[in-house]
Amino acid sequence: MSFEQGPIRPPSEASSLLIRVGRNCPWNKCTFCPVYKGRTFSRRSLEEVIVDIDEVADALEIVREEARKLDQSRPSPRLLTSFLRSSHAGSAMQAAAWWLLRGERTVFLQDADPLSMRTEKLEKVLRHLHRRLPGITRVTAYARTATLASRGPEKLRALRDAGLDRVHVGFESGSDAVLELVRKGATQARHVKGGRAAIEAGLELSAYLMPGLGGRALWKEHAVESARCVAAVEPHFTRLRSLAVVERAPLHEMVGRGFEPMGDDEVMRELRLFLENLEGVTTKLRSDHILNLLGDLEGDLPGDHQKLLDLVDSYLDLPEPDRFAYRLGRRAGLFRGLYEFGDPSKRARADALVDSVGGDPEAVDAACLELMGQWV
Numbered sequence: 355m356s357f358e359q360g361p362i363r364p365p366s367e368a369s370s371l372l373i374r375v376g377r378n379c380p381w382n383k384c385t386f387c388p389v390y391k392g393r394t395f396s397r398r399s400l401e402e403v404i405v406d407i408d409e410v411a412d413a414l415e416i417v418r419e420e421a422r423k424l425d426q427s428r429p430s431p432r433l434l435t436s437f438l439r440s441s442h443a444g445s446a447m448q449a450a451a452w453w454l455l456r457g458e459r460t461v462f463l464q465d466a467d468p469l470s471m472r473t474e475k476l477e478k479v480l481r482h483l484h485r486r487l488p489g490i491t492r493v494t495a496y497a498r499t500a501t502l503a504s505r506g507p508e509k510l511r512a513l514r515d516a517g518l519d520r521v522h523v524g525f526e527s528g529s530d531a532v533l534e535l536v537r538k539g540a541t542q543a544r545h546v547k548g549g550r551a552a553i554e555a556g557l558e559l560s561a562y563l564m565p566g567l568g569g570r571a572l573w574k575e576h577a578v579e580s581a582r583c584v585a586a587v588e589p590h591f592t593r594l595r596s597l598a599v600v601e602r603a604p605l606h607e608m609v610g611r612g613f614e615p616m617g618d619d620e621v622m623r624e625l626r627l628f629l630e631n632l633e634g635v636t637t638k639l640r641s642d643h644i645l646n647l648l649g650d651l652e653g654d655l656p657g658d659h660q661k662l663l664d665l666v667d668s669y670l671d672l673p674e675p676d677r678f679a680y681r682l683g684r685r686a687g688l689f690r691g692l693y694e695f696g697d698p699s700k701r702a703r704a705d706a707l708v709d710s711v712g713g714d715p716e717a718v719d720a721a722c723l724e725l726m727g728q729w730v
């Protein structure tokens with residue numbers, strides 16, 4: 355048995371300690387998702403997970419002891435960097451030093467659907483985690499709505515009582531047609547049932563939606579039904595993670611054969627329609643993924659409804675050369691959001707990027723797609 359870490363975590367868990375309770379994805383059929391394709395799902399045993407937690411706890415103690423010897427009340431960044439450099443990549447010591455560097459507060463359970471583990475077993479993992487790492491402020495996990503719905507509020511409440519705080523759930527869309535197209539293995543009704551069960555159990559719900567996922571054929575339905583789904587659930591957080599079709603994902607083979615991806619401006623119009631249909635809904639909208647064109651499209655609904663619409667309109671109202679510069683600059687990592695577009699030096703670099711691809715619409719589209727591929 356050796357310490358394990360899975361490949362991904364949500365952007366909002368960048369500071370979290372990663373504890374792997376299962377390997378890969380039990381569903382693994384979503385056509386837009388390349389992450390676990392070709393990898394087989396397996397559950398890790400309770401003993402394996404407990405050993406990992408113990409290894410991290412022991413590593414933390416070694417680092418703290420070293421800090422005490424150096425008269426440091428907390429391990430200094432320099433000391434932590436030295437542990438990071440001297441430990442093996444992917445080891446418990448590296449995970450512990452990294453976590454200390456990030457403030458040692460939150461934990462994220464991997465991989466795709468930890469709640470598919472038997473509830474009693476996961477309760478034991480959670481209790482052991484809190485026992486060995488006291489002071490944790492938040493424990494989160496990915497979860498499928500099918501799993502949340504089948505567990506129901508009672509079992510989810512048991513996990514809440516054992517120390518699970520939040521679940522990150524990929525709704526992707528509220529449209530049944532889109533969900534079927536991309537083989538999500540869910541329907542709007544399932545999303546609503548699973549999402550409401552989590553909230554009823556006292557868990558925080560972070561729901562992901564994927565702008566662009568309906569393609570040109572289904573964008574309106576995708577926008578309207580996704581808003582309807584969010585309105586029915588009112589997740590604590592609604593997080594955007596825009597579609598990027600990469601070669602490793604099965605959806606790539608459907609391009610031109612039943613699926614037509616949309617350009618950035620079309621996705622922005624879809625987002626506007628989605629937002630229009632969120633009037634009066636309570637949720638915190640977050641745009642914390644680099645694939646989103648507007649990284650600053652964030653606000654707390656219902657209060658910020660008009661502010662969000664205005665931001666989308668600010669982008670759509672830009673003249674075409676400005677939209678080219680913003681898109682390329684954003685995809686190259688120059689702009690965090692539209693608010694940085696006015697920065698003269700960043701703008702100059704974005705203009706240079708447009709010049710470098712020749713400035714015609716097709717060349718800009720192709721360059722943006724290529725740049726987006728690097729973030730997936």
Ligand code: SF4
Nearest residue numbers: 379382383384387466
């Ligand atoms: S999107 Fe989630 S549920 Fe779908 S295949 Fe990927 S990891 Fe599995």
